[in-house]
Amino acid sequence: MTAGAGDGSERAPAEQAWLIAANVVRWRRYGEGGQELRPGTKSYRGGSKVFVIGTYPGGAHEQLTTIGRGRRTSSYITIDMSTRNLHTFRALPVYSPTVLRLCQEAGVGGCWTGRQDAEELAALLGRLSVEYRTGRWPAPHPTPCRCHECLTLSRA
């Protein structure tokens, strides 16, 4: 598909897709009983923005396919990760040719067709990510704790 500068007589339709953006938790609980803390994930730095481009068939949403800038190289990677390590899911129109190309290449059925689909799934993933974190790591939290819930509470 071409989206060249053209002669300006008619604007070519922008290549765009609605995706779900989310941020990687700054710290995740880890180890025995979740008593240790690790910054970000193996692949992503804490706080970095990723795009959710796919869920797994069958209704389970514990794992998601994401595109984001990798921890080591800062170039875009496509990787599956745990939903519990993401927060603040929101629908976002994406124009980045690189992200759109990777999304297409991943072939996981993402790139939601419209804003409403993306918004509904973003809301669901927001709720589920909290459930998955809570379910994965029962109380007590390490002290002091910097997991997403504890950081959010301390900021409130």
Ligand SMILES: [Zn+2]
């Ligand atoms: Zn905590």
